[in-house]
Amino acid sequence: MGLDRSLVYLDTCTVIYFVEEHPVFGIAVSQALAQLPTQQIGISPLVELECLVAPLRSKNAALLNRYKKFFEQCVCFEMPPEVYQRAAELRALHSLKTPDALHLATVQYHGCTAVWTNDNRLNNSAGSLAVNLLTNPTKNIA
Numbered sequence: 555m556g557l558d559r560s561l562v563y564l565d566t567c568t569v570i571y572f573v574e575e576h577p578v579f580g581i582a583v584s585q586a587l588a589q590l591p592t593q594q595i596g597i598s599p600l601v602e603l604e605c606l607v608a609p610l611r612s613k614n615a616a617l618l619n620r621y622k623k624f625f626e627q628c629v630c631f632e633m634p635p636e637v638y639q640r641a642a643e644l645r646a647l648h649s650l651k652t653p654d655a656l657h658l659a660t661v662q663y664h665g666c667t668a669v670w671t672n673d674n675r676l677n678n679s680a681g682s683l684a685v686n687l688l689t690n691p692t693k694n695i696a
Contacts, residue, residue: 560594560667561594561595561596561629561664561665561666561667562590562594562595562596562666562667562668562669562670563596563597563598563631563657563660563661563664563666563668563669563670564595564596564597564601564628564669564670565601565657565669565670565671565672565673565676566600566601566604566605566653566657567671567672567673568583568670568671568672568687569597569601569605569621569624570605571583571672571688572584572587572624573605573617573620573621573624574617574620579672579687579688582687582688583670583687586670586687594629595627595628595629596628596629596630596631596664596666597625597628597629597630597631598630598631598633598656598657598660599630599632599633600633600653600656600657600660601657602621602625602630604653605621606618606621609621631660631663631664633656633660634663636663637656637659637660637663638656638659640659640662640663641655641656641658641659642655644658644659644679647679648678648679650675650676650679651675654673654675654676654679657669657671657676658676658679658680661680661683662683666683667683668683668684668685669683669684669685670685670686670687671684671685671686672686672687672688674686
């Protein structure tokens with residue numbers, strides 16, 4: 555189960571801010587990523603799904619291509635049945651929405667050292683794993 559290297563999981567909002575170059579939040583994410591030259595950056599198929607909806611809906615081929623190029627640079631964590639079982643437990647325990655529970659279960663299953671997010675629901679449930687780059691950019695990010 556999981557991987558034995560230091561891994562940082564990016565949740566959907568963090569990826570969107572970075573790839574779409576949000577004028578405020580994108581800069582914070584970009585600066586944080588620049589501090590991690592030796593880290594492995596991870597996402598999940600759920601992150602890919604959530605990120606691709608808007609460019610597919612708007613038929614924005616250029617943005618779709620930027621996302622695909624970013625995804626190719628990341629480790630894509632599988633989501634086996636154990637992730638879904640753990641997500642159900644997290645939903646029951648923390649009243650999380652299904653996507654948030656799946657993100658956190660993926661983080662836990664793969665032994666990530668941090669999850670970067672701007673989602674307070676995920677922050678509150680992830681405990682010390684959560685790093686909200688946008689409200690606490692000076693916190694240790696790995």
